[in-house]
Amino acid sequence: MKKEDNMKRMIWIVVLLFFFTFLGTEGTAADRIVLKKYPGFKIGLLNVNFMNQWPLGVESAKKVIDFAAEKGFSWIELRDLNATLSLAQAKDLAAYADKHGVEVGYATAVGLLDPSFWEVFSRALANAAVFEGPRTIRTSGAGPEFANDPKKTHWTFVELQKAVETANTAANMAKSFGLQHVVENAYEVIKGDGVSTFGAVELFGNTNSNFGLQFDTANFFCGISRKWTKPEEAQAFLEKYIKRMGYMHLKTSSPDHKPQKILGDNELSFETIFEITAKSNPSAYIAIELDRPDTIEEVIANHAKSVEYLQQKFGK
Numbered sequence: 001m002k003k004e005d006n007m008k009r010m011i012w013i014v015v016l017l018f019f020f021t022f023l024g025t026e027g028t029a030a031d032r033i034v035l036k037k038y039p040g041f042k043i044g045l046l047n048v049n050f051m052n053q054w055p056l057g058v059e060s061a062k063k064v065i066d067f068a069a070e071k072g073f074s075w076i077e078l079r080d081l082n083a084t085l086s087l088a089q090a091k092d093l094a095a096y097a098d099k100h101g102v103e104v105g106y107a108t109a110v111g112l113l114d115p116s117f118w119e120v121f122s123r124a125l126a127n128a129a130v131f132e133g134p135r136t137i138r139t140s141g142a143g144p145e146f147a148n149d150p151k152k153t154h155w156t157f158v159e160l161q162k163a164v165e166t167a168n169t170a171a172n173m174a175k176s177f178g179l180q181h182v183v184e185n186a187y188e189v190i191k192g193d194g195v196s197t198f199g200a201v202e203l204f205g206n207t208n209s210n211f212g213l214q215f216d217t218a219n220f221f222c223g224i225s226r227k228w229t230k231p232e233e234a235q236a237f238l239e240k241y242i243k244r245m246g247y248m249h250l251k252t253s254s255p256d257h258k259p260q261k262i263l264g265d266n267e268l269s270f271e272t273i274f275e276i277t278a279k280s281n282p283s284a285y286i287a288i289e290l291d292r293p294d295t296i297e298e299v300i301a302n303h304a305k306s307v308e309y310l311q312q313k314f315g316k
Contacts, residue, residue: 036315111143
C-alpha cells in the first residue's frame, strides 16, 4: 500500500512539474538580445523594415511588436508617417506593447519646414506621450524643400532660421509632455559654409538643449545625405552632440556608399560609434534599420543575420 501511495505521489509530482513548466513557457518572449560588451544597450528595430510586406497601420504594428517580443528585441520605433493613428489607436498599441514587454518610440516623417508640420506634430505629440520607451517624438529635419529639389544639398539662411525656430518651439512643447523632440541627420550636408549654406552642424548649433538628435549611423555616407561625409567629420559631429541623442538608427553603409539589407562593417565603424555612445549613455536605445527586401522571409532572415553580426562583433 505504501509503495502504491509513493508511486501515485511521484506521478502527481511529474504531472504538476510538466503543468507548471508548460504554463511558464507558453507565450513567453525570447531572452533579450544583449551585447556582452555593452549590456545596457537596448536593441530594437523599426517597423518600416517590414513596410514592403506589412503596410503601416495598427495591425501591422502589432505584428512587428509580436516579432520583437518573439526574437528578443527590447523596443521598436513605430513610424506613423503623418501621425494618422488616432489617440485611441495609440493607446491600444501602447497597451499591446506593454503586455508583450516591448517598449515603443513614436516617430513621424514630417519635416521642420513642411507646411503641415504643426498639424502633424500636434497629433503626434499626444500619441507619443502614451508610449513607454525612449520617450521621444521623432520628426524629420529636412522636408519638402529637399524632396522637391533633388539637387539641393543644404539649407539657406532663411530656411535655417525658420527650421531653428520651429525646432525650438516643438522641442519646448515636447519637454512639457515629458518627451524629447528629436530629428534625424538626413538629406542635408553635415556642415555648410556658415554664410549662405547650412547643414546639420548649424541646425544643432543654433537650437536649444531641449532639441535632440536621432542619429543615423549610415545616412552621412550612403546617399541619403546629398553630399558624402568623411567618417572623421561624422565622428566629430556625434561626439559633439551625443548628449542630445535620443536614440540611434543602426544601419550600414557599404564601402561603395550604399545602404545594406544586413548589418555589416560601416564606413564609420560601429566600434567607434558604440564607444562614444556608451560613455555618454550606457543604456542607449539603438534600433536596427535595414534596406527592405522583397519577401517577408528575407526580412526575418536579415534581422537574424544582423543580430548574429552584432553578437559576433560585441559578444553574446
